[in-house]
Amino acid sequence: MFVWDTSVELKRVPVSTGGSATITFTVPESATARRYWVESRCDGDESMTQTVPFRVTGTDKPSVVVPGVVGLNADQARKALADKGLLLGRTSGDGDKIQSQNPAAGKEVASGSKVDVDLGKLPPLVAVPNLVDGSQESAEAALASVGLKLGSVEGRGDVVRVQNPVAGREVRRGTAVDISVVSLPPQTVTVPDLVGASAAEVPTILRGRWLVLGQVSGDGDVVRQQSPKAGSRVRIGSAVTISTAVGVDPPRLVQVPDLVGGRLAAARSALTAVGLVPGGSQEGDRDIASQQPVAGTLVPAGTTVTLTVVQPLPWRAAAAALVLLLGIGAVGYRILRKRLEHRWVRGKVRVTARQTPAAAPTITESRTTKPMPVVRIEPHADAGRSILEEV
Structure with a gap:
């Protein structure tokens, strides 16, 4: 048996007692210009072994410089090696980017040689924390604590309402999580007047005030009682229970117009036009500072909308100010x-x-x-x- 470089078997030749064997072989393509050994062994008699050294002085293929492929993915590395007349060899690891290569970048090898690469290990997955109902600052801190980062922020406000990816999903470290924010709601709200309203419209009315519908008693279509009563101040998210009456036609709901900043006379006309009643101070034709219910609220026709006007400067104070200015x-x-x-x-x-x-x-x-x-x-x-x- 003839062996190339102590490890690669070249050929086995049967030999009779007293005979001899010779072979002709081709130097492997992977051989470079250095010293090698060809060894002859006799199966069954390890004492009959002879090694002959010789040197490979050159190959038919030109040498090329191995390019650096560390940091590239497998497809990019394959293209970069092909441009130099090389091949992508054994690939190990399950990462995305090449961490090491063999032969190293800058080494001269024969054209057509293979370059082995190691992709390393994928980073561990982490669970996305729950960001909903928290502030934008707390969301950024929670993401940083698990190796994630804050992505795009949509909306204007202080409270996170939506996140993507959702809480609990496993993602790679460094992934960006997008959020949507809204304005922080008030701590307490005023319970609207639901008596006489359509039972089907009650959830929408309550939702506009940051409230929810609680227990409903009765089989009617129109609200006849409610608890808490209209005008009470309760915490946001509180439940309002109602009882309904049968055989009563539900009222017509209208949307409260936006009156703040306008004149009192024009506001009275606008409320009357949609079937609402102006309330509050009705003296003069001054500017409106606030209104209740707020603009956009759905209320039954005939509901009173309280208007608060801008208070004028008292005449005595105005006169004193005028005299002072004239004196100055x-x-x-x-x-x-x-x-x-x-x-x-x-x-x-x-x-x-x-x-x-x-x-x-x-x-x-x-x-x-x-x-x-x-x-x-x-x-x-x-x-x-x-x-x-x-x-």
Whole structure:
């Protein structure tokens, strides 16, 4: 028996006693330029073994540089190797990306050689946590704790209502979970008036107030009693029980119009047009600040809609404010005027002092026969006077 490189059997040749055997073989294609051994063995007599070394100096196929395929998937690696004249060899592992290769990138091998790759292991699956009814911040923290991340966020609000994938589904680490959010509902709500309403419409009316329908007694079509009573404040999600009457026609439901921001006169007309009754302050024609029930609520025709108007400023306070503004304006005007006058005098008027010359004295004596005292008046020089001249 002849063996190539101590492991690959080449050929078995039967030999009689005293005979000899020879073979001719082809060097395997996987052989590279290095030293090999061909060994001859005698079956049944291990002492009859001879090994002959020889060196492979070259092959008929040109050598190529092995490209790097780490990080690629199997299909991408197969194409990259084929572009270099190589083949994808043994593939191990169950991951998505190649983690290692043999021969390594940059090594020269014969064209047509195979490159073995290892895909590694898939990351472990994790269960998606429940995010519904929590905040967006708590959802992001819960996902990060299990190796997941927050994906797209639809809607506006504080509370998660929908998630995808759903809670409990097993996904790979790093998967993004999309959520939809809504506004946080109030803690308590007002129970609507259901008496006289159609029993079939009650679930829709309650759902619009974050309430649910509880026990229903009676076989009628119209609500005759309810508990809690209309106007009560209860926690969201509370149940409202009703009893129905037979033989009573259900009322016509209408939708409450949006009146906030409009004028009172126009609101009264709009409510009357749809069969509702305006309530609250009806004085003047002021702007509407709020309404109850809110816009969009379905209520029976004839329901009173309470309107709250914007309160005007009291007349005394308004008068005081007006007097204060006028006073401030008058003081400011006087200050400004005085400053302007000073500026005008400084720029337009100058004072010139001129001295008036003294007049010559005149003495008049009496011509009477009787002597009499004489008073002499001597004029003196005038200190002068100031003359204002416009510049």
